[in-house]
Amino acid sequence: MTTDFSTVTESWGLGASPEQLTMQYFRYRMAAEVGQGGAVLEIGCGSGMGLPYLSAHAQMVVGGDYTMALLREARKHLPDANLVRMDAHHLPFRDRSFDAVLMLEMIYYVADQAAAFAECRRVLKPGGKLMVCLPNRDRPDFNPSPYSTRYPNLGEVAALFKDTGFDWRVYGNFAVEAASSRDRWLDGIRHVAVRYRLIPGSMRAKSMIKRMLYGKLPTLGAVHDGMADYTEPVELDRSAASDNRYKNLYAVGVATSR
Numbered sequence: 001m002t003t004d005f006s007t008v009t010e011s012w013g014l015g016a017s018p019e020q021l022t023m024q025y026f027r028y029r030m031a032a033e034v035g036q037g038g039a040v041l042e043i044g045c046g047s048g049m050g051l052p053y054l055s056a057h058a059q060m061v062v063g064g065d066y067t068m069a070l071l072r073e074a075r076k077h078l079p080d081a082n083l084v085r086m087d088a089h090h091l092p093f094r095d096r097s098f099d100a101v102l103m104l105e106m107i108y109y110v111a112d113q114a115a116a117f118a119e120c121r122r123v124l125k126p127g128g129k130l131m132v133c134l135p136n137r138d139r140p141d142f143n144p145s146p147y148s149t150r151y152p153n154l155g156e157v158a159a160l161f162k163d164t165g166f167d168w169r170v171y172g173n174f175a176v177e178a179a180s181s182r183d184r185w186l187d188g189i190r191h192v193a194v195r196y197r198l199i200p201g202s203m204r205a206k207s208m209i210k211r212m213l214y215g216k217l218p219t220l221g222a223v224h225d226g227m228a229d230y231t232e233p234v235e236l237d238r239s240a241a242s243d244n245r246y247k248n249l250y251a252v253g254v255a256t257s258r
Contacts, residue, residue: 003066003067003147004067004069005046005065005066005067005070005109005147006067006069006070006073007146008145008146008147009046009047009067009070010024010046010047010049010220011046011047011070011073011220012047012049012073012077012219012220012221013219013220013221014219014220015217015218015219015220016217016218016219016220017217018218018228019174021218021220021227021228022174022228022229022231023174023248024049024050024220024223024227024228025223025227025228025230026173026228026230026231026233027050027104027105027133027248027250028050028053028054028104028223029053029225029230030131030133030233030250031050031054031100031102031104031131032053032054032056032057032058033057034100034102034129034131034252035054035057035058035061035099035100035102035129036057036058037057037058037059037099038058038059038060038098038099038100038128039058039059039060039061039062039097039098039099039100040054040058040060040061040062040098040099040100040101040102041061041062041064041091041093041097041098041100041101041102041123042054042061042062042063042064042101042102042104043064043065043086043088043091043101043102043103043106043116043120044064044065044066044088044103044104044105044106044109045063045064045065045070045074045083046065046070046074046106047070047073047074047077048063048070048071048073048074048077048078048081048083049220049221049222049223050104050223051063051074051078051081052078052081052222052223052224053222053223053224053225054102055081058100060082061081061082062082062083062084062098063081063082063083063084064083064084064085064086064091065083065085065086066085066086066087066088068085071083071085077222088103088106088110088115088116088119089110089111089112089115089116089119090119091119091120091122091123093123094123095122095123096123096124096125096126096128097123097125098123098124098125098128099124099125099128099129100124100128100129100130100131101120101123101124101128101129101130101131102130102131103116103120103130103131103132103133104131104132104133105133105134105135107132107134107152108134108135108144108145108148108149108150108151108152109145109147109148109149110149111149113149113150113152113160114160114163114164117130117160117161117163117164118164120164121164121165121166121255124255125255126255126257127254127255128254128255129252129253129254129255130161130166130252130253130255131250131251131252131253132157132160132250132251132253133248133249133250133251134151134152134157134248134249135151135247135248135249136153136154136172136243136244136246136247136248136249137151137152137153138153138154138242138243138244139176139244139245139246139247140176140244153241153242153249154170154236154238154240154241154242154243154249155240155241155242157170157249157251158170158238158239158251161251161253164253165255165256166253166254166255166256167253167254167256168238168251168252168253168254169235169238169251169252169253170235170236170238170249170250170251171233171234171235171236171249171250171251171252172233172234172236172243172245172246172248172249172250173231173232173233173234173246173247173248173250174231174246174247174248175245175246175247176244176245176246176247233250234246236249
C-alpha cells in the first residue's frame with residue numbers, strides 16, 4: 001500500500017506556532033544560500049511552500065514529492081512551478097544535473113537513506129551541494145512522526161555524508177533551553193504528552209492543539225523574508241557521536257571528486 005504523507009506534511013492555510021514559522025523560514029533561507037544562482041532540486045517539497053523563495057535565489061528550481069495529493073496542492077497554489085513525482089531512491093534525472101539538492105525535513109521518511117544519499121550524489125554536478133535538515137532525535141522529549149523510518153543523529157548523518165563522497169559540515173539551531181516561564185510550562189505539557197503518546201499524528205490535529213495553547217495563530221503559506229526572525233546556526237563537531245543541545249540538525253555537504 002502506498003503511504004499518503006499529506007497528513008504529516010505542512011500545508012497551505014494551517015495554523016502554525018511562532019517557532020514553527022521561524023524554523024520554516026530558517027531552513028529555506030539556509031537552503032536558498034546553498035543553492036544560490038544554480039539549478040536546485042528539492043526532494044520531498046511537500047505542498048511547495050518553499051519553492052517560490054528558492055526560485056527567487058536560484059537559476060532554476062525543481063520540486064518533487066512522492067505523494068500526488070501534495071503535488072496537486074502545490075500545483076493549485078503554484079501553477080508555474082516545475083513539479084515532478086519522484087521516489088528519493090530512484091531520482092528521474094540524469095547524472096550531474098543539479099548544483100544543489102535539498103532534503104528538508106524528509107530524510108526520516110525514506111526507507112533506504114544510504115540509497116537516497118547516493119542518488120543525490122549522482123545527480124549533483126562536481127562541487128555541488130547537498131543540504132539535509134531534520135529534528136534532533138537526541139534532544140529531550142523527542143517525538144517521532146508517524147510513517148517515519150529512522151531519524152539519523154549527528155554521528156549517523158555524518159556517516160551518510162562521508163560514505164557517499166561528501167565533505168560536510170553539521171550545524172545545530174533552536175536551543176533546547178526554555179526561554180521563559182511560559183515555555184517551561186509548555187515544555188512540561190509536551191513532556192507528559194510525549195511520554196504517554198498523546199501527541200496527535202496529523203498536522204491538522206497538531207494545528208488545533210497549538211491554537212488552544214497559543215490562541216489565534218498565523219497560517220502557513222509561501223515562505224518569504226520578514227515572516228519570522230532569523231537566528232544564526234551553530235557549527236557542531238562533525239566527529240561527535242551525538243549532541244542534545246539543539247532541537248534541529250542541519251548538514252551541508254560538497255560533492256568531492258572520486
